[in-house]
Amino acid sequence: MKSNSQPASVPLEWVKSSYSGNNGNCVEAAALPGGGRAFRDSKDLAGPIVTLSDSEFAAFIAGAGAGEFGQA
DSSP states (O other): OEEESOOOSSOOOOBOOTTOOSSSOOEEEEEOTTSSEEEEETTOTTSOEEEEOHHHHHHHHHHHHTTTTOOO
């Protein structure tokens, strides 16, 4: 996992879940050109960006599905 403010020289297409409300408390995600995913806080577009490789993202999704991070 890396944290930075500019993961790619190509503009990213940021999306957020259709389940997100209009309260602004959202995480946006973007596919990286070379693979992997980038994530940012929708309230702080110029803030830090967390990037995960494809394998890191798959491990995160598997862990979330298995309940490794607790319940909200």
